[in-house]
Amino acid sequence: xxxxxxxxxxxxxxxxxxxxxxxxxxxxxxxxxxxxxxxxxxxxxxxxxxxxxxxxxxxxxxxxxxxxxxxxxxxxxxxxxxxxxxxxxxxxxxxxxxxxxxxxxxxxxxxxxxxxxxxxxxxxxxxxxxxxxxxxxxxxxxxxxxxxxxxxxxxxxxxxxxxxxxxxxxxxxxxxxxxxxxxxxxxxxxxxxxxxxxxxxxxxxxxxxxxxxxxxxxxxxxxxxxxxxxxxxxxxxxxxxxxxxxxxxxxxxxxxxxxxxxxxxxxxxxxxxxxxxxxxxxxxxxxxxxxxxxxxxxxxxxxxxxxxxxxxxxxxxxxxxxxxxxxxxxxxxxxxxxxxxxxxxxxxxxxxxxxxxxxxxxxxxxxxxxxxxxxxxxxxxxxxxxxxxxxxxxxxxxxxxxxxxxxxxxxxxxxxxxxxxxxxxxxxxxxxxxxxxxxxxxxxxxxxxxxxxxxxxxxxxxxxxxxxxxxxxxxxxxxxxxxxxxxxxxxxxxxxxxxxxxxxxxxxxxxxxxxxxxxxxxxxxxxxxxxxxxxxxxxxxxxxxxxxxxxxxxxxxxxxxxxxxxxxxxxxxxxxx
Amino acid sequence: xxxxxxxxxxxxxxxxxxxxxxxxxxxxxxxxxxxxxxxxxxxxxxxxxxxxxxxxxxxxxxxxxxxxxxxxxxxxxxxxxxxxxxxxxxxxxxxxxxxxxxxxxxxxxxxxxxxxxxxxxxxxxxxxxxxxxxxxxxxxxxxxxxxxxxxxxxxxxxxxxxxxxxxxxxxxxxxxxxxxxxxxxxxxxxxxxxxxxxxxxxxxxxxxxxxxxxxxxxxxxxxxxxxxxxxxxxxxxxxxxxxxxxxxxxxxxxxxxxxxxxxxxxxxxxxxxxxxxxxxxxxxxxxxx
Numbered sequence: 004x005x006x007x008x009x010x011x012x013x014x015x016x017x018x019x020x021x022x023x024x025x026x027x028x029x030x031x032x033x034x035x036x037x038x039x040x041x042x043x044x045x046x047x048x049x050x051x052x053x054x055x056x057x058x059x060x061x062x063x064x065x066x067x068x069x070x071x072x073x074x075x076x077x078x079x080x081x082x083x084x085x086x087x088x089x090x091x092x093x094x095x096x097x098x099x100x101x102x103x104x105x106x107x108x109x110x111x112x113x114x115x116x117x118x119x120x121x122x123x124x125x126x127x128x129x130x131x132x133x134x135x136x137x138x139x140x141x142x143x144x145x146x147x148x149x150x151x152x153x154x155x156x157x158x159x160x161x162x163x164x165x166x167x168x169x170x171x172x173x174x175x176x177x178x179x180x181x182x183x184x185x186x187x188x189x190x191x192x193x194x195x196x197x198x199x200x201x202x203x204x205x206x207x208x209x210x211x212x213x214x215x216x217x218x219x220x221x222x223x224x225x226x227x228x229x230x231x232x233x234x235x236x237x238x239x240x241x242x243x244x245x246x247x248x249x250x251x252x253x254x255x256x257x258x259x260x261x262x263x264x265x266x267x268x269x270x271x272x273x274x275x276x277x278x279x280x281x282x283x284x285x286x287x288x289x290x291x292x293x294x295x296x297x298x299x300x301x302x303x304x305x306x307x308x309x310x311x312x313x314x315x316x317x318x319x320x321x322x323x324x325x326x327x328x329x330x331x332x333x334x335x336x337x338x339x340x341x342x343x344x345x346x347x348x349x350x351x352x353x354x355x356x357x358x359x360x361x362x363x364x365x366x367x368x369x370x371x372x373x374x375x376x377x378x379x380x381x382x383x384x385x386x387x388x389x390x391x392x393x394x395x396x397x398x399x400x401x402x403x404x405x406x407x408x409x410x411x412x413x414x415x416x417x418x419x420x421x422x423x424x425x426x427x428x429x430x431x432x433x434x435x436x437x438x439x440x441x442x443x444x445x446x447x448x449x450x451x452x453x454x455x456x457x458x459x460x461x462x463x464x465x466x467x468x469x470x471x472x473x474x475x476x477x478x479x480x481x482x483x484x485x486x487x488x489x490x491x492x493x494x495x496x497x498x499x500x501x502x503x504x505x506x507x508x509x510x511x512x513x514x515x516x517x518x519x520x521x522x523x524x525x526x527x528x529x530x531x532x533x534x535x536x537x538x539x540x541x542x543x544x545x546x547x548x549x550x551x552x553x554x555x556x557x558x559x560x561x562x563x564x565x566x567x568x569x570x571x572x573x574x575x576x577x578x579x580x
Numbered sequence: 581x582x583x584x585x586x587x588x589x590x591x592x593x594x595x596x597x598x599x600x601x602x603x604x605x606x607x608x609x610x611x612x613x614x615x616x617x618x619x620x621x622x623x624x625x626x627x628x629x630x631x632x633x634x635x636x637x638x639x640x641x642x643x644x645x646x647x648x649x650x651x652x653x654x655x656x657x658x659x660x661x662x663x664x665x666x667x668x669x670x671x672x673x674x675x676x677x678x679x680x681x682x683x684x685x686x687x688x689x690x691x692x693x694x695x696x697x698x699x700x701x702x703x704x705x706x707x708x709x710x711x712x713x714x715x716x717x718x719x720x721x722x723x724x725x726x727x728x729x730x731x732x733x734x735x736x737x738x739x740x741x742x743x744x745x746x747x748x749x750x751x752x753x754x755x756x757x758x759x760x761x762x763x764x765x766x767x768x769x770x771x772x773x774x775x776x777x778x779x780x781x782x783x784x785x786x787x788x789x790x791x792x793x794x795x796x797x798x799x800x801x802x803x804x805x806x807x808x809x810x811x812x813x814x815x816x817x818x819x820x821x822x823x824x825x826x827x828x829x830x831x832x833x834x835x836x837x838x839x840x841x842x843x844x845x846x847x848x849x850x851x852x853x854x855x856x857x858x859x860x861x862x863x864x865x866x867x868x869x
Binding site: 307 | 834
């Protein structure tokens with residue numbers, strides 16, 4: 004490669020002096036050996052769809068978090084040592100505050116761009132977790148978590164949990180009235196864990212609440228431990244993405260064995276790079292114009308004080324909501340109090356939720372018995388039960404969210420906080436069930452509509468009047484790309500047990516689990532609408548053609564419209580079995 | 581004119597001639613005292629009498645207003661009306677003082693439009709004079725806190741940072757850190773403080789209207805109250821350092837903006853980027869249509 008030789012250009016090949024860039028690349032390659040790896044990955048193909056960019060929002064928010072976070076560490080003092088504030092913010096001058104709070108005020112009022120950086124950091128944190136959640140919903144709705152991507156799903160859930168913890172530790176650092184209230188709440192949550200709660204609390208706080216070690220400890224966790232874990236898991240997440248290759252929507256030419264799209268360089272490097280600047284820009288605009296966590300208005304933390312509207316950040320809002328609507332159950336025995344009212348909503352429920360999230364891919368593949376590799380996405384309607392499950396989970400989450408903001412909702416809409424609580428205590432159980440049923444039926448009717456379109460074409464809006472005076476609407480076959488995309492799905496196969504007992508009437512081992520599985524599989528797939536068979540399609544098209552001939556003469560008079568509704572050339576549809 | 585000047589000069593000369601006499605000092609003192617006393621007798625008792633008469637007039641006028649606008653709930657003599665269940669239809673007003681009247685009527689909370697969990701703030705129905713008359717009548721029922729003097733609640737006199745500390749300790753739990761208000765059980769609420777006049781804040785502290793506890797002058801001294809008022813006024817006028825405050829309602833509105841504005845805009849951009857893909861694909865698409 005010492006001489007640049009052009010072979011594919013329009014001009015004849017001729018030897019040239021090597022460029023400086025090529026020289027540097029050659030120098031680096033002969034020492035790092037990157038050319039081999041780069042050559043393959045630089046042309047890595049990614050498919051194009053807006054929903055594939057949701058995870059990117061999270062990634063770029065994380066980069067913004069790292070950049071702004073490093074800026075903040077330059078001035079933040081993670082210390083609970085007491086000091087008297089004297090700085091630019093007049094109304095707090097002469098007040099006894101912690102060094103953490105004083106330094107946060109210093110960043111906000113006396114460091115150039117400090118407040119902007121603080122606000123960007125906070126907004127980016129909210130966007131980071133929100134984008135992870137939206138990305139997760141996309142992955143679930145489209146079935147992108149199926150084999151071979153189950154472990155990447157688990158890593159994603161871990162990222163969500165770690166992101167939440169990272170957010171909570173950051174929320175607690177400035178030591179303002181709100182963050183102190185949050186730490187106090189966390190102190191109570193830990194205390195509610197049976198048997199070990201009190202010990203864990205003393206270990207965490209280095210003694211009684213609040214002590215003087217919790218903020219330095221949370222700081223270490225916030226800037227070192229969790230970011231390290233996040234970085235490692237994000238790297239693993241991305242490497243697995245490259246290894247598995249990105250999933251794609253089915254369409255002409257797109258199969259389970261290929262990826263149709265554009266190469267990393269130059270298309271995706273430009274798109275993703277550009278998207279980083281958009282995420283950065285949106286975060287910067289939000290940081291500049293929307294006031295977030297105005298710590299100077301909250302005032303310094305004092306365990307004797309609290310403010311109305313004390314809430315965690317949104318990602319902790321749902322367990323907080325569960326806590327707010329939980330009846331005040333407690334048990335007392337042997338001189339010990341068990342606070343079910345705190346333990347169930349804030350320790351047990353989130354743990355359970357994380358467990359359920361992680362288990363979703365494995366539960367589904369066990370029920371369906373589907374162990375094949377899937378690189379083609381499914382439309383949410385083609386997996387009605389799965390879609391219903393996620394919508395039920397979202398409803399569950401959303402209702403707890405409402406509970407978390409019950410006081411703000413009460414005062415904004417002039418409602419009684421008690422009425423909201425009573426309603427939600429029922430709704431969190433009933434709501435998800437209703438949401439599941441509605442979603443599942445909705446998906447099934449969309450599947451029916453797809454079949455209608457495949458068999459009878461789409462509605463053109465052209466009303467025909469026949470000789471006897473009757474009216475009918477003319478249907479036209481779907482464009483072939485669309486017909487392909489709709490019908491490029493597999494038939495659902497309900498798991499069936501062959502026979503649970505052998506000829507001697509002895510039950511086969513594990514047959515009880517198999518029975519459960521068969522029943523679940525029936526529930527999962529049983530009501531789905533399957534795509535039409537090749538024979539059905541053929542018959543429908545034959546029928547449509549006959550109809551075409553009949554109406555041709557009628558249409559002769561309206562040539563211009565006729566031109567518009569010309570049926571496209573029918574191509575081969577994907578194999579229907 | 582000349583005659584007048586001659587007479588004065590002669591008179592002055594006469595006085596001047598006697599000014600060093602033994603009795604001159606006491607005589608002047610006597611004259612001065614008589615003059616002062618006479619003037620006082622001439623004006624003062626008459627003024628006091630008018631004030632007393634005015635007060636009596638105010639009470640009478642206040643009673644007339646009270647009978648029309650208030651007595652249906654509070655009773656014809658402000659004794660309150662009890663319901664069958666033993667609750668108050670309207671509480672007794674003996675001893676609530678003119679300050680309570682000035683707050684309740686002056687912020688439009690009274691007269692109540694209808695029975696609700698809490699009297700909402702609304703358009704004021706009485707003039708300043710009528711409110712003063714009503715206050716005088718209610719004050720006459722039994723001694724209670726009077727309407728504060730303007731220097732008592734002058735926000736320019738208070739200590740802002742001390743007021744902030746008092747506010748955070750006593751008020752934020754219900755009224756929110758920025759005085760934006762907060763919810764209380766059963767549809768009750770702590771109203772927002774951002775547009776309440778300094779006098780009404782002082783009176784609210786003094787009389788504890790609706791769900792609010794009384795912060796008497798023994799609990800929060802008048803100076804403490806004035807500090808809180810100074811802090812709240814500073815709170816109203818403070819520049820919006822971080823940008824739009826989104827109602828200063830805390831993390832709920834922040835979360836809403838993160839989702840609706842942040843995620844909304846970014847997903848919009850994602851759709852836009854995905855729609856504007858490399859040229860080759862567009863050409864193919866266009867060719868097919």
